[in-house]
Amino acid sequence: MAIARVDFIAGMAKGLAVLESFDTQRQRLNATLAAERAGLTRAAARRHLLTLAHLGYLETDGSWFWLAPKVLRFSGSYLASSRLPRAIQPTLNRLAGPTGESFSAVVLDGDHVVIVARSGSAQLAYGLHLGARLPAHATSTGRVLLAAKPRSEFSAWLKGRELPRLTGHTTTEPRAFRALIEQVRQQDWCVASEEHELGVHALAVPLRDMDGRTVAALNVVSTRQRLDARALHKEFLPVLQEAARELRALL
Incomplete structure (x- = not known):
């Protein structure tokens, strides 16, 4: 969403950039690392870190900072108030019950996809927890959601973008990725x-609303030991497509 410059609160944007600097690779940051990650001066990053700690969103030992449980207020409020996860969750539970596989609903957020609903399957062992962020280019759901973009928007998304190699199977060459x-x-x-993680296969289909807009992606994840990619496609594509048709009226 574009807004007028006069309406843009730069301080809030910088504070959120600092908060978003924490991830699974960097769970603890000092002012120098936060500045590098958020694109700020060290002095500005330090002030934002101290303010966030004062507000209870970070914890600190005086030098290093890490996320506090209070940040879960944001995700908790989203999950409690958003219609999408609540509409999809019963279907995910129903799919997982007889199969033992892991099912998720995912949305696109810039370079990443975010899991907004998932089954409680015991087979979910790949860090695919609720709220997990995964690189869009290397995931089945990310590719489904990118394919839903108009070609001009997808070209703008891809232009100049580096596609990190996560495994030896990851597609990183732009022309091949476009194809x-x-x-x-x-x-x-x-x-x-096996493009995001070795030994892991995933199959995804789009979830569309009644107007035909793709609002999320539905996927199933399995291990190489349970199902290979061909078997996963053969067994679960009709299941996912039928579930997507059933959910359309709810989205």
């Missing part, structure tokens, strides 16, 4: 095999 997204756009589903 892959076009294939997903044509077939309306995607299998990603």
Whole structure:
């Protein structure tokens, strides 16, 4: 959403940038690291860190800072108030029950996809917890959601973007990735095999509302020991497509 410059609160944007600097790779930051990650001066980063700690969103030992439980207020409020997770959750539970596989609903957020609902399957062992952020280019859901973009918007998303190699199977060459997204756009589903994590296969389909807009992606994840990519596609594509049709009226 674009807003007028006069309405933009730069201090809030900088504070959120500092808060977003914490992730699974960097769980603890000092002022220098936070400045590098948030694109701020060290002095500005330090002030934001201290303010966030004062407000209870960070904890600190005086030099290092880390996220406090209070940040969960944001995700908790979203999950409690957003219609999408609540509408999808019963379907995920129903799919997981007889199969033992892991099912998730995912939305796109810039370079990443975010899990907003998931089944409680015991097989979910790949860090795919609720709220997890995964690189869009290397995931089945990310590719489905990128394929849903108009071609001009996808081109703008891809232009100049580095696609990190996460495994030896990850597609990182822009021309090959563009062709892959076009294939997903044509077939309306995607299998990603060991591109995000070795030994893990995932299949995804788009979730559309009654107006035909793609609002999320639905996927199933399995291990190489349980199902290979071909078997995953054969067994679960009809299941996911039927679930997507059933959910359309609720989205």
